[in-house]
Amino acid sequence: QVLTDVLEEVRRSLHQDIDGAHMIHSLLNAPWLQSLLKLVGHVNVAIVSMSQAVLSAHDSVAQKDYEPVLPALPEELPDDEEASRIVCLVKNKQPLGATIKRNELTGEIFVARVIHGGLADRSGLLHAGDRIMEVNGFVVDGMEPEQVIQVVACSQGTIMFKVVPITERSVHSQTMLDPAIPCPDAGVSFTKGDVLEIVDQTDALWWQAKRLPCSSSCAGLVPSMALLKRKQREFWWSQPYQPHACIHTCKSGFRRSLRLCRRRFHSSVQPSCQAQCLSSYCYSALCSPYEEVVRYQRNPQDSLRLVALLGASGVGVNELRRRLIDMNPQLFHGAIPHTSRSPRDYEEPGREYHFVSRDVFENMIHSNKFLEYGEFKGNYYGTSSESVTEVLNSGKICVIDIEPSALQAVRTPELRAYVVYIKPPSAEQLRQTRHSSQILTNYYATRPFKEEDFTELEDSARKLELHFSQFFDHVIINEDLQESCAQLLSAATRAQEQPQWVPTCWIRPPP
Numbered sequence: 001q002v003l004t005d006v007l008e009e010v011r012r013s014l015h016q017d018i019d020g021a022h023m024i025h026s027l028l029n030a031p032w033l034q035s036l037l038k039l040v041g042h043v044n045v046a047i048v049s050m051s052q053a054v055l056s057a058h059d060s061v062a063q064k065d066y067e068p069v070l071p072a073l074p075e076e077l078p079d080d081e082e083a084s085r086i087v088c089l090v091k092n093k094q095p096l097g098a099t100i101k102r103n104e105l106t107g108e109i110f111v112a113r114v115i116h117g118g119l120a121d122r123s124g125l126l127h128a129g130d131r132i133m134e135v136n137g138f139v140v141d142g143m144e145p146e147q148v149i150q151v152v153a154c155s156q157g158t159i160m161f162k163v164v165p166i167t168e169r170s171v172h173s174q175t176m177l178d179p180a181i182p183c184p185d186a187g188v189s190f191t192k193g194d195v196l197e198i199v200d201q202t203d204a205l206w207w208q209a210k211r212l213p214c215s216s217s218c219a220g221l222v223p224s225m226a227l228l229k230r231k232q233r234e235f236w237w238s239q240p241y242q243p244h245a246c247i248h249t250c251k252s253g254f255r256r257s258l259r260l261c262r263r264r265f266h267s268s269v270q271p272s273c274q275a276q277c278l279s280s281y282c283y284s285a286l287c288s289p290y291e292e293v294v295r296y297q298r299n300p301q302d303s304l305r306l307v308a309l310l311g312a313s314g315v316g317v318n319e320l321r322r323r324l325i326d327m328n329p330q331l332f333h334g335a336i337p338h339t340s341r342s343p344r345d346y347e348e349p350g351r352e353y354h355f356v357s358r359d360v361f362e363n364m365i366h367s368n369k370f371l372e373y374g375e376f377k378g379n380y381y382g383t384s385s386e387s388v389t390e391v392l393n394s395g396k397i398c399v400i401d402i403e404p405s406a407l408q409a410v411r412t413p414e415l416r417a418y419v420v421y422i423k424p425p426s427a428e429q430l431r432q433t434r435h436s437s438q439i440l441t442n443y444y445a446t447r448p449f450k451e452e453d454f455t456e457l458e459d460s461a462r463k464l465e466l467h468f469s470q471f472f473d474h475v476i477i478n479e480d481l482q483e484s485c486a487q488l489l490s491a492a493t494r495a496q497e498q499p500q501w502v503p504t505c506w507i508r509p510p511p
């Protein structure tokens with residue numbers, strides 16, 4: 001009687017063109033529902049679809065007085081009969097939002113996980129660990145999980161599951177040992193530097209996450225930290241042993257001005273071979289495949305953030321830094337480096353350099369005072385973190401150029417570096433814009449760019465991006481100098497004024 005009345009109400013909704021009425025009408029007329037209602041016993045029926053039609057049907061029907069007429073429960077239920085539940089989901093063109101697996105020992109098909117925000121999750125009716133007995137009337141016993149998925153994928157409108165609900169819902173119930181993605185369709189594609197909102201970490205190998213910014217309420221699968229570390233280890237061990245990997249890196253290097261020790265007033269120095277070794281740096285960077293981040297808005301009373309420029313040698317890092325400081329010396333300043341060499345006639349201590357003895361410099365090295373340091377023609381040169389803080393404490397934005405090896409040293413709670421990557425423009429634009437520019441050579445002289453300079457620059461830029469793009473807060477394509485300078489100015493000020501993603505440990509130091 002209830003069904004007849006509901007059907008009648010929905011039929012009337014059809015004429016009023018109420019959204020979803022057609023769907024509800026066909027749903028209620030479905031043969032499986034008719035046969036199901038005959039079976040109503042120790043079975044729960046859940047219909048998941050909120051539409052105006054069903055609501056209005058509900059409202060009208062609810063006003064009538066019904067006595068539920070349920071068939072009497074059988075006198076004796078067989079002992080081995082497990083309490084099953086019928087779950088009906090209305091697909092609405094969305095995927096199910098759950099992955100299905102087979103227990104290799106028992107052969108049972110079960111829900112491996114429920115995707116956060118997906119159809120199954122929102123229904124609240126399917127849970128990880130629920131054993132699936134039937135899908136749309138097909139007994140799944142003996143079927144491959146792929147075949148079950150096929151049945152689900154092919155079903156139009158409504159999917160009916162007969163499940164044995166999991167009794168003890170443990171957080172480990174979803175844990176699989178198979179590192180292959182359980183459902184490729186549910187994977188979230190992301191790349192280094194993307195921000196993911198992790199919404200579920202119960203599975204040891206596959207977390208659920210949304211890539212930000214995200215408009216969908218539905219999460220997807222991403223490899224867990226443990227799985228990524230495992231893959232990294234496997235990759236690491238699969239690489240041929242390279243005892244002299246750092247020699248190669250030092251030769252090619254990234255920045256000519258660093259290889260040359262320092263240039264004009266502000267440049268940094270050649271980092272030591274050990275510090276510059278890309279492979280050793282990569283290893284430490286790779287130790288943590290994910291970095292926990294928070295949105296950080298600098299308080300006006302907090303010190304200013306360091307702006308660290310990174311780019312392949314010759315791309316224009318020094319040029320941009322110099323122009324930025326020259327344009328606005330009240331706001332921007334470079335850090336004064338230290339050196340162990342004696343001052344020249346025109347140099348004043350603390351203006352071009354902080355002049356210190358070799359012993360003092362070595363002491364500073366051992367006390368980890370330098371962001372970068374190196375030796376050139378028997379003299380040490382280095383940029384200390386203190387000289388950066390000095391500028392920041394004076395109320396100016398400190399702008400320095402760094403090698404990748406200094407990334408870790410500047411990404412600290414004290415300096416909170418905002419890393420700007422200076423990227424070369426397209427091959428054609430690079431050659432066109434630099435046709436009358438001078439490059440600084442390894443012999444500290446300048447000459448016009450040659451083709452080999454361009455190819456080396458492009459190669460270095462590719463390597464930098466490949467290994468370190470996750471640390472770039474902002475990227476400037478240095479095509480037109482003036483335009484790049486304007487972009488740098490706005491990025492450097494934005495870093496101080498607008499909220500940015502920063503490592504959580506900068507804000508909340510680990511306990």
Ligand SMILES: Nc1ncnc2c1ncn2[C@@H]1O[C@H](COP(=O)(O)OP(=O)(O)OP(=O)(O)O)[C@@H](O)[C@H]1O
Nearest residue numbers: 256257313314315316317318319433437438479481
């Ligand atoms: N957008 C540009 N258009 C034309 N010339 C440019 C542009 N950017 C930089 N240059 C010129 O390219 C040359 C190299 O730039 P710069 O010295 O800043 O390189 P760098 O990245 O600091 O590398 P290095 O550390 O090896 O000196 C300079 O002569 C500079 O004026």
